[in-house]
Amino acid sequence: MIHAPLLKRLVLICIGMFAFAFALVPLYDVFCDVTGLNGKPSLEQAEQSTQIVQNRDVGVSFTTHAQSGAPFEVKSKEYSVVVKPGAMREVMFSAKNNSNLDKVMQAVPSVSPGKAAKYLHKIACFCFDQQPLKAGEELEFKLLFYVDTALPSDIEELTLSYTVFDISEQLVASNN
Template structure:
């Protein structure tokens, strides 16, 4: 009888451990992606002074492409003002995206960036990005969303094109009590 209780207790500990590991897996994966640049995740932390001290590589041109996706069921448009830019590593660039809420209700969107190729993700640095914040838009409203970025001069020479894509997701709005 004592061995059965010990077995049940041990199995319960295994179940609780697996459950806890399942919850910890997503944050651990995000930290891993932030550190390695795996899965095209970019870091939101940029030191602009470090960027300015490294200078501009006028000898090199990198193409940065901009692509947008809207999550299923979300009635928005998100369009880059330009589809690509030719940039010099180390130089700061600004561009804009146009977001329009096509639905009949107010919505809040959040853009999630991804860079490909994945090994280039750590070299595309955003100093200002609409993806850092939630974007509330009233029904039918249009907004201009800013992006300031630079490509690090340490970008490997074999990478000549970076694709910055954004997927826009609808965030649930808090329910008003009343």
């Protein structure tokens, strides 16, 4: 049959596409490790530090943005801070619901460079919980964190980025 070779190729292509899709997540993790992108910090509350490194400064910058279509405006009161590893630092964030409906937001943190994510410890963070905001309401949230004293010496600056999502509809759907 003349179509048998074509059929074999198409089946092999389908198997190859499936294998590639299956391997994509581990490949993405390797890519992120190599490039330092997509640092995923722990969402668990950390213990307080007891040791401070006085002879080292680390710059920590903050960025925020809302998911496309989310009615939130979130910003840090300070664009960046300088911390001593092990020293506790507090930074305030404000969040405003710009819609005329009550909404619930969830902040998802990311640290760059990615290898620094495990060295940034949050004691208190608005990302730990869902944050309900009434229509037009503006609230302030506290971030209490420290940079681990074991932070590699080649990392002098890191960025803590928050992406804010509107999870109101998901909560309604899960309650029904």
